[in-house]
């Protein structure tokens with residue numbers, strides 16, 4: 324087999340066989356195929372796409388490039404979730420303890436964030452002592468005992484994705500549905516859970532900009548899931564404005580505890596309700612409305628919050644400073660952003676707010692950058708709210724005062740005010756199975 328012929332075949336829009344796809348991935352992992360050849364093939368895939376069978380074959384070849392987690396010892400009720408990424412997205416911190424308190428098992432590997440804000444693992448590391456690296460037996464024991472464990476993604480989980488993603492990132496080949504779907508699903512399938520709920524984001528703060536695009540991605544991921552005997556549910560949700568009021572790491576943890584305590588911002592609460600009900604429904608094989616009733620009860624009864632603290636303590640975290648009544652853990656310096664006029668907030672650009680938070684130290688520009696867990700932004704007002712001149716729109720937190728000038732400039736560009744109340748936006752567009 325020659326890589327040249329495979330590139331040429333896809334350039335002419337022809338279907339690749341499973342053997343050809345396996346050859347590309349295995350020879351690339353052995354460094355027998357060069358970056359420029361794989362980059363050409365990726366571009367041909369971007370232009371001519373791949374069908375369902377090719378996408379599933381690519382997913383399989385990627386999974387086989389590394390280790391696969393066997394969660395069969397945890398029984399049938401394992402469930403995982405994934406969000407395609409958004410600003411202020413702390414849903415895992417909320418939905419994982421909710422569903423674990425209802426008899427589902429979450430044994431999860433989670434990524435670190437690159438770019439605007441930290442990932443779930445970064446948010447968890449803002450808790451003193453919390454261990455995000457565990458030995459395989461510790462990982463499984465914790466899942467068995469608490470029904471919930473979250474660690475950083477192992478370097479050997481789908482190594483082919485790491486190599487391919489790095490190449491796609493610099494060759495304008497990220498935006499291809501079969502490539503995105505196989506990248507996400509290879510990691511989810513290799514992580515071992517039987518049920519998978521994917522929160523597919525749409526909007527300015529997401530990489531899918533249209534609902535149609537997000538639906539097509541969702542369908543592709545559901546089909547891959549079926550071919551691997553996994554139950555996949557996709558929630559298509561809005562990411563034009565940040566999710567909730569907090570953007571950063573320790574500030575997002577604080578907001579997650581608020582929601583688990585039955586408080587918290589409406590949109591964030593609604594999304595968490597939808598995602599956790601979908602997880603419980605799929606995992607326990609019960610009707611969605613029955614699952615939703617159980618989820619609401621878990622929050623109102625305090626069961627979900629108790630599970631959250633049990634989990635954090637089991638993974639070594641010091642829970643004394645993160646009680647619902649504790650003082651917010653935040654950086655030393657703060658600056659308020661004050662509105663210069665009256666009006667309704669008619670735009671609150673998620674992406675720009677993410678950049679402002681990153682410039683305060685809450686996100687990484689490069690993989691090796693250190694994150695400031697205590698930096699971030701807490702919004703005082705959100706999309707559609709009325710604000711008066713002189714009122715505080717948001718408070719920024721940083722460990723270095725010199726970071727405020729740039730961050731407030733970026734933040735101010737993210738906000739527009741209007742005389743008339745703006746149209747309400749949908750939060751959940753669709754749930755697809």
Ligand code: URA
Nearest residue numbers: 407502503504506507
């Ligand atoms: N997230 C992933 O894991 N892979 C992609 O290709 C895009 C988003």
